[in-house]
Amino acid sequence: SDTDAIQGDDATGLPIDGSFTDADGDTVYYSVLGLPNGTGLAIDPLTGTINGTPTLADATASPITVTVVATDGGLAVTDEFTLTVLNVRFTSTPVTDATQDVEYVYNVTTDDPDADPVTITAPTAPAWLNLVDNGDGTATLSGTPTNAEVGDHSVSLEVTDGTFTDVQDFTVTVANVNDAPTFTSTPLTAATEGVVYTYTVTTE
Numbered sequence: 370s371d372t373d374a375i376q377g378d379d380a381t382g383l384p385i386d387g388s389f390t391d392a393d394g395d396t397v398y399y400s401v402l403g404l405p406n407g408t409g410l411a412i413d414p415l416t417g418t419i420n421g422t423p424t425l426a427d428a429t430a431s432p433i434t435v436t437v438v439a440t441d442g443g444l445a446v447t448d449e450f451t452l453t454v455l456n457v458r459f460t461s462t463p464v465t466d467a468t469q470d471v472e473y474v475y476n477v478t479t480d481d482p483d484a485d486p487v488t489i490t491a492p493t494a495p496a497w498l499n500l501v502d503n504g505d506g507t508a509t510l511s512g513t514p515t516n517a518e519v520g521d522h523s524v525s526l527e528v529t530d531g532t533f534t535d536v537q538d539f540t541v542t543v544a545n546v547n548d549a550p551t552f553t554s555t556p557l558t559a560a561t562e563g564v565v566y567t568y569t570v571t572t573e
Contacts, residue, residue: 371432371450371451371453372450372451372452372453373452373453373454373455374423374427374452374453374454374455375423375454375455375458375482376423376424376425376427376428376454376455376456376482377422377423377482378422378423379420379421379422380410380419380420380421380422380423381418381420382418382419382420383410383418383419383420383435383450383452391441393441395441395442395443396415396441397417397439397440397441398414398415398439398440398441398442399412399413399414399415399416399417399437399438399439400412400414400437400438400440401419401435401436401437401438402435402436402437402438403433403434403435403436403449404427404430404433404435405426405427405429405430405433406426407424407425407426407427408421408423408424408426408427409421409422409423409424409426409427410422410423410427412437417437417439419435419437423454425456425482425483427452427454428454428455428456428533430454431452431453431454431455432451432452432453433451433452433453433454434449434450434451434452435449435450435451435452436448436449437449455533455535456481456482456483456530456532456533457479457480457481457485457487457528457529457530457533457534457535458479458480458481458528458535459477459478459479459526459528459535459537460478460479460480461475461476461477461478461479463475463524463537463539463541464541465539465540465541465542466541466542466544467514467541467542467543467544468514468543468544468546469514469515469516469518469519469543469544469545469546470513470514470515470516470546471513472511472512472513473498473510473511473512473513473514473541474509474510474511475509475510475511476507476509477489477500477507477508477509477510477526478506478507479506479507479528479535480506481506481530481533483530485530485531485532486530487506487528487529487530488502488528488529488530488531489502489506489507489508489526489527489528490502490526490527491510491524491525491526491527492525492526492527493523493524493525493538494510494522494524494525495512495518495522495524495541497512497513497514497515497518498510498511498512498522498524498541499511499512500526508526510524510526514543516545516546516548518543519543519544519545520542520543521540521541521542521543522540522541522542522543523538523540524538524539524540524541525537525538526538550572550573551572551573552570552571552572553571553572553573554568554569554570554571554572556568
């Protein structure tokens with residue numbers, strides 16, 4: 370299985386997929402393999418619960434294949450999961466709804482536990498959206514969709530501190546507004562006496 374944790378934030382009870390029991394009722398002891406030197410995580414040898422505060426070493430080593438070993442002193446079984454410790458990351462929730470002819474605004478916020486300067490970009494965004502990096506770990510994604518933009522639009526934002534990167538993918542759905550009909554034809558303004566005048570009117 371996969372699980373995420375955040376550098377500098379308390380991580381309690383990281384998952385173990387399997388359920389370890391001993392048919393003889395012997396005491397089961399747990400250990401963990403795969404965590405890097407300098408990790409802030411450790412396993413409780415009696416419960417198998419992994420706790421602690423992930424460090425920069427954990428983030429640098431991510432993704433980490435963590436193996437939990439359970440033994441009764443004679444026999445041993447293992448279970449593993451993939452742990453990703455996030456360093457720089459998005460902390461805001463994307464705005465996914467927009468309305469035709471109404472300005473869309475998503476105020477982007479990020480966090481870097483090391484307080485490194487970060488850069489926020491939009492590798493994927495429709496032409497009607499513009500991202501402004503404020504230079505302080507925040508950015509503004511904004512724009513006004515027209516009738517032509519009604520529907521779904523894929524957006525991908527990226528934040529990096531030069532070493533670590535986080536990506537935020539989402540879809541902005543532009544809702545339609547009932548527009549007044551308009552003429553699309555050009556009137557014929559000249560006519561000739563004795564000749565039938567015809568003007569084919571078109572609208573949308």
